[in-house]
Amino acid sequence: MTVQPTGLADYNFAYLDEPTKRMIRRAILKAIAIPGYQVPFASREMPMPYGWGTGGVQVTASIIGPDDTLKVIDQGADDTTNAVSIRAFFAKVAEVSTTTSTAEATIIQTRHRIPEETLGEGQVLVYQVPIPEPLRFLEPRETETRKMHALEDYGLMHVKLYEDIARNGHIATTYAYPVKVEGRYVMDPSPTPKFDNPKMDQSEALQLFGAGREKRIYAVPPYTSVVSLDFEDYPFEVNRFDEPCALCGAEGVYLDEVVLDDRGGRMFVCSDTDHCEKRRAAGHRGAMASEGTLA
Amino acid sequence: MYVAVKGGEKAIRNAHRLLADRRRGDRSVPALTLTQITCQLALAIDRVMSEGALYDRDLAALAVKQARGDMIEAIFLVRAYRTTLPRFGYSEPVDTGAMHIERRISATYKDLPGGQMLGPTFDYTHRLLDPELAGDAAVPDAERRDGEPARAMRVSDILAQDGLIEGDCDAQTEMPGDITREPMEFPMERDTRLQSLSRGDEGFLLALAYSTQRGYARSHPFAGEIRIGEVEVAVDMPELGFAVTIGRVQLTECQMINQFKGSSKAPPQFTRGYGLVFGQSERKAMAMALCDRAMRARELGEDIVAPAQDEEFVISHCDNVQASGFVEHLKLPHYVDFQAELELVRTMRAEHESRRDAGEPMPEAAE
Numbered sequence: 001m002t003v004q005p006t007g008l009a010d011y012n013f014a015y016l017d018e019p020t021k022r023m024i025r026r027a028i029l030k031a032i033a034i035p036g037y038q039v040p041f042a043s044r045e046m047p048m049p050y051g052w053g054t055g056g057v058q059v060t061a062s063i064i065g066p067d068d069t070l071k072v073i074d075q076g077a078d079d080t081t082n083a084v085s086i087r088a089f090f091a092k093v094a095e096v097s098t099t100t101s102t103a104e105a106t107i108i109q110t111r112h113r114i115p116e117e118t119l120g121e122g123q124v125l126v127y128q129v130p131i132p133e134p135l136r137f138l139e140p141r142e143t144e145t146r147k148m149h150a151l152e153d154y155g156l157m158h159v160k161l162y163e164d165i166a167r168n169g170h171i172a173t174t175y176a177y178p179v180k181v182e183g184r185y186v187m188d189p190s191p192t193p194k195f196d197n198p199k200m201d202q203s204e205a206l207q208l209f210g211a212g213r214e215k216r217i218y219a220v221p222p223y224t225s226v227v228s229l230d231f232e233d234y235p236f237e238v239n240r241f242d243e244p245c246a247l248c249g250a251e252g253v254y255l256d257e258v259v260l261d262d263r264g265g266r267m268f269v270c271s272d273t274d275h276c277e278k279r280r281a282a283g284h285r286g287a288m289a290s291e292g293t294l295a
Numbered sequence: 296m297y298v299a300v301k302g303g304e305k306a307i308r309n310a311h312r313l314l315a316d317r318r319r320g321d322r323s324v325p326a327l328t329l330t331q332i333t334c335q336l337a338l339a340i341d342r343v344m345s346e347g348a349l350y351d352r353d354l355a356a357l358a359v360k361q362a363r364g365d366m367i368e369a370i371f372l373v374r375a376y377r378t379t380l381p382r383f384g385y386s387e388p389v390d391t392g393a394m395h396i397e398r399r400i401s402a403t404y405k406d407l408p409g410g411q412m413l414g415p416t417f418d419y420t421h422r423l424l425d426p427e428l429a430g431d432a433a434v435p436d437a438e439r440r441d442g443e444p445a446r447a448m449r450v451s452d453i454l455a456q457d458g459l460i461e462g463d464c465d466a467q468t469e470m471p472g473d474i475t476r477e478p479m480e481f482p483m484e485r486d487t488r489l490q491s492l493s494r495g496d497e498g499f500l501l502a503l504a505y506s507t508q509r510g511y512a513r514s515h516p517f518a519g520e521i522r523i524g525e526v527e528v529a530v531d532m533p534e535l536g537f538a539v540t541i542g543r544v545q546l547t548e549c550q551m552i553n554q555f556k557g558s559s560k561a562p563p564q565f566t567r568g569y570g571l572v573f574g575q576s577e578r579k580a581m582a583m584a585l586c587d588r589a590m591r592a593r594e595l596g597e598d599i600v601a602p603a604q605d606e607e608f609v610i611s612h613c614d615n616v617q618a619s620g621f622v623e624h625l626k627l628p629h630y631v632d633f634q635a636e637l638e639l640v641r642t643m644r645a646e647h648e649s650r651r652d653a654g655e656p657m658p659e660a661a662e
Binding site: 011012015016017019020023040041042043044045046047049050051052054074075076079080081082083084085088111112113130141142143168169170172174175176191192193194195213215239254255256257271 | 304307375381382476478480611617622627628630634635636637
């Protein structure tokens with residue numbers, strides 16, 4: 001009988017065994033050395049399903065140390081179920097301290113958002129990536145897309161963006177909006193809204209991207225140019241919201257639309273919960289803050 | 296309000312508690328023991344070991360119990376556990392020719408050295424539900440052949456003597472690849488492709504194999520041999536200078552024999568598709584062999600015209616842990632991205648309406 005009453009305490013620090021971490025760190029180092037290039041790595045099965053952030057979890061598990069402070073967000077919020085679950089996982093297997101404060105975190109693992117607060121040197125932002133290949137929906141074959149990257153053959157992407165404009169008058173990509181990194185590789189920023197793209201450019205923080213199912217790691221080192229693809233006559237634009245956050249009154253931030261009732265009542269609130277809470281603590285008030293339903 | 300999904304900590308705790316309650320069910324019914332599962336649901340265990348890629352009946356039974364009988368969930372549990380096991384080394388290649396055979400059939404020869412052995416098969420049962428099994432009626436012991444456990448040469452070796460069939464490929468001199476330790480890259484070699492197929496989803500491979508029989512990359516297959524039994528696993532001990540047997544595993548091996556008219560690359564001869572899986576998993580081994588043969592199209596110089604021949608398509612999508620994860624992740628919140636799409640659709644609708652009101656031509660014509 002090989003079944004033992006093993007608790008997670010019997011696993012290695014941060015779940016992965018050390019040779020696996022070394023393999024992943026090598027992939028990360030290569031990714032940092034070639035910004036925007038997708039490095040294949042021998043992704044492991046993790047104790048959460050593929051699609052739940054196994055790539056990000058593997059990257060975080062490989063770089064985290066006992067002195068780190070971890071923040072995990074999903075949709076910008078610290079308290080969505082999957083963010084709670086991943087944070088609890090690392091608290092359990094690595095016994096690291098966790099935080100919801102963007103400024104206090106040394107490692108921030110994220111799904112679908114970049115925090116509103118500007119990240120600084122020494123911080124690492126780990127993105128969970130479902131489909132790392134920006135050309136995938138134009139060309140389904142990996143053998144082809146790798147060739148296209150090698151030859152810097154990105155014409156197909158520009159044609160796609162052009163066709164968007166011809167048909168719709170807009171570039172109809174609102175999230176996972178392709179970027180060019182350091183003038184070389186076209187990269188998928190993960191399904192963050194294009195609102196967040198400008199934050200990636202010349203960021204002081206190290207940005208690491210992990211795609212578990214697709215077995216790829218890529219990176220944007222600090223102070224690296226990240227340019228959203230566009231045309232001279234159709235420059236890249238971020239989405240704007242007509243009203244400020246209903247709770248903290250913030251403008252120029254990404255908002256979630258919350259349906260209030262069945263008569264079309266809506267409110268817009270910060271997607272970044274930490275940012276919203278900090279602003280309210282500092283005395284900022286939005287139009288609906290007094291209701292207190294979300295405070 | 297969707298905000299209800301937030302504040303997840305308590306919700307998650309309660310959901311897990313409810314899951315445990317539902318898993319146990321009616322407390323007046325005795326709980327299943329792992330031994331009951333390994334003994335009486337043995338083929339479920341075999342599937343979990345094979346697709347979970349970990350040979351351990353007790354862990355597989357635990358996984359089946361924990362997963363409430365959901366096979367893919369059980370396979371996932373085993374895979375996640377497998378990740379944490381250190382790699383000590385690689386065994387010597389197992390010799391299926393020296394298998395302690397429990398079942399061995401060939402559809403290409405009426406009789407052959409070692410004989411045909413039906414073994415514990417469903418093949419000739421009539422699928423009539425048996426009310427006796429609802430109870431615990433006594434079951435007579437199985438008949439056993441006297442003497443040594445049967446050993447038999449492989450059918451492929453019989454054909455190879457006449458040069459009618461391709462050999463056991465060119466035995467690789469270098470170490471085979473390891474899909475659990477190195478990133479997969481296309482085009483693949485046959486070693487890593489077979490590894491992927493062996494842990495691939497039975498249902499997916501079955502459907503693809505079926506498609507080859509219905510004309511999508513037809514390969515005129517014959518079941519040359521299917522054998523099920525135990526083989527010894529030996530590990531080379533550098534300190535000792537020789538290999539030591541560390542245990543036995545039950546395997547199902549299938550050698551499909553396929554007609555081949557010859558091409559610029561190879562003379563007319565029989566070719567082979569190969570299937571090998573843990574436990575008694577005959578359907579899976581046969582499906583694997585058909586898929587393996589179909590994907591050898593490039594190597595044999597055949598035209599690639601059907602899905603089953605498309606290595607990148609088949610291998611990228613045959614893993615049920617990956618597939619179920621990515622399909623099911625759609626239930627995670629996506630409201631940030633949805634919000635972005637919502638804004639775009641609203642903008643485009645507003646533009647559309649203003650154009651229509653102004654009597655301007657619609658964009659189809661504008662292009």
